[in-house]
Amino acid sequence: MPQRLVYFNGEFIPESEARISIFDCAVMFGDMVFEMTRSFNQEPYRLRQHLDRLYGSMRYVEIDCGLTIDQMEDVTHQTIKANLPALDNLDFQIMHDVTRGGLSLYENIIREGTAPIVSINIFPLVRHIGSLASQYQTGSHFVVTPQQSVPSRYIDPKAKNRSRIFYKIADLQANRMEEGAMALLTDEHGFITEGTGNNFFMVRDGEVFTPKPHNILRGVSRQACLELLVKENIPVHQANIEPYDVRSADEAWWSSTTICMMPVTQFNFQPVGDGKPGPVYHRIIEAWSAEVGINIPAQAERYAELAKTWVP
Template sequence: MTSERVAYVNGEIVPESQALISIHDRGFLQGYSVFDTTRTFKHKIFKLDEHLNRFYNSLKYARLDPGMDISQMAQITMQVLETNLPLIGDDDDYWVTQRVSRGISGPEGDKPTIIVESVPLPFAARAKYYKDGMPVVIPSVRRTPPEVLSPRAKIQNYANLVQAEFEVKDKNPDGWPILLDMNGNLCEGPGSNFFIVKNGAVVTPREQFVLAGISRATTIELAQELGIETREEDIDLYDAYTADESFVTSTSFCICPVSSINGSPVGDLNTVPGPVTSRLLDAYSGLVGIDIQGQYLSRL
């Protein structure tokens, strides 16, 4: 058994130390690439079909042709994952990511670069957010508007989000950025969707202005199954400050409670998660067959 994880790069599965791309790759030169990421639960991949469908929609938007269909991408993804699974413990899990860049331009046209990889989830580093709740900080950096680049495509260029993250970390090293759109409404953070709970209803920004997160969609489906009202609408700072509860969704967190927004405690509760967030988190844990919060807290 190898002691090093492998990755798929342009037709070959190689050790990560040999996973190389050209200095002329336009994913590097221009930041022009598309990706998608899912995760495992108990080493089983979650909603791969949904993630790959979104991935191929992003590729279509970005006019990138990977030269293989979804079924081939799924087969490669599973091959990489299954090769790497023996390298993690029974209580560990992976992020699993597909990436396609424009690659190198040549006389015969573009030759895309294709990468599939898996990376262990950072349970220990992020456990604090389940213990104390996530302190959300709203940066001055605004989210790139859909008139410029659609947030519904998962584009690798994270410069906008990284600048926001720099600003937030300068204020609070543990802070999690949630950006405003150009109209002053909360939209999303790095790899995460934002929700509030008000008068028992779950509210999240409209899909036109955010990435259509798979975890976001899963949470909405679970809320509807539980009989919890769900709405997609604009959320401004007043709405956020006066919310009863708040949480973010993401591939790694699934659902993570928010404890404060710009230092202002969320709701009147002394503990997080609140009752609605707890119901949703329990339902999500039931869906994936693992105690999501417990998987993080066990690393403290």
Template sequence: MSDLSNQRIAYFNGRYVPESQVLVPFRDRSFKYGDAAFDMTRTFDGRPFKLKEHVERFYRSLRYLRIDPGLSPAEMIAVSEEVVARNAHLRPKDGDWWVGQRVSRGVDAVGDEGWEQSGPTVIVECLPLPLAQRASLFRDGIDVLVPSVRRTSPSALSPRAKTHNYLNTIMADLEVKAENPKAWSVLLDENGNLAEGIGSNIFLVQEGRLFTPREHYVLPGVSRQTVIDLARELGIACEEKDLDMFDAANADEIFLTSTSLCLCPVRSVNGQAVGSGQVPGPVTSLLTGAYSRFVGCDFVAQYLAKL
């Protein structure tokens, strides 16, 4: 029991079990085809951030994939909160969690295996945020590289669904990491406009105005929407529009948003310094402060403390 008490607990097909007991059959369609959806939020001081909004987005992905998880959104929220509660004693005082929900279409059985689980595979998990690994990004800014790999076209597969099939952005990220292991990728869409990175959205600041790619070509991040809402409250104009490399080269400031980072400044794109080189820039700083106040946690200080 003492060994199990030091293991994180996950929800797995109706039961709360140690992570080591979450065993997905090799015939599960998530393993075979990436036929699954997931979503992730983070905690601030152990409190899940916009869990309802993340779960709602998760269920939009599931509807798109035509997967019924067998749980209502309210039940999925309750399960997620229970997973966080059951792991509270394992969270360091200066640390926080990623909290994830994952549902696959389930086992592709031939008929003679006798798998116990015949419906969808449902997992809710939590794991520590990589605060130490990403701390320097808040000190120095992110170096963005644009790979040759383009973001999957909405005419083929909607990027608005958060699925287990991440190979498009993984191949792009591998290309970028081969050139600079510390760089982050931002892909172009089929039309040559900025789209998104692997789990991140991009914003440009030009003459005090905020711009971000249209939702049609990207996953609409909850952190992305939070920044849009905060900008409007601060009187900063924000527009969703097509943005290309010319726009990036002439931006005064650029930053990325993601679940774990919240928002983090970009210092260069393809080796070219952003704007005046100030990191973070004034608009990014203003939005960062507003974000920290909104979530009740100085997330920048949380990261920088790990340097």
């Protein structure tokens, strides 16, 4: 099997050789931004929206990566093309990483120099999707963690950056409450913000609610859900939601790039609605599957089977 290649500052190098220095700003300060896109039928999904967000993140942290957004789109397509022989017809994630580069204090020892580093790697979704496949049927358990979101006036979560230790702490807390439970964060007023890698939706009396787009990463899949809900004529509101409100929800789900939508059937150790994925969830994931020409939960099940023997 041919090996996967990483775009690394203008060159394609084998994935196993792609490295940054221990003196890179990303390692020193978590000083970098990134983006994650996925493919359906090996075509990138909403790539331009992901790149718009990447360039918004770069503007926010004041990194000039040296490529225009059109050039970035172009090298992304080149990276996909260079990797197709190694992808075995599988769908994949596309990770864009942009670091500010090596810290100038160490400039003589850093092979890559001190300019920003742009890398793009492609990785099949087998494990990522496969490991959560059963939850499309059973749903996830969300718990509100003591760790809260960082208010946007401190570090704006709309910029997808790697200074995200608070998300990790929330994950650790959620797992301590129950192994496999997922963290749901709140803001300083107690309103629900987002999960540690996803956005939140709930349904009550046939209407959908999702947190306002302030102290959250504005997910590309959140946007996809909003558009699909409008297409399906289901009323949707961006609103302040308190954990209290979720107790009277009929259903809930989370959205993220690789998974698309996952039902939330338990919230703080109580069932959401009847504790099963609900009709609105089913309608939207079916509409999404139709739009991209892939049955999303069925693909996850196929990947779960494959993951048992798959060697990356």
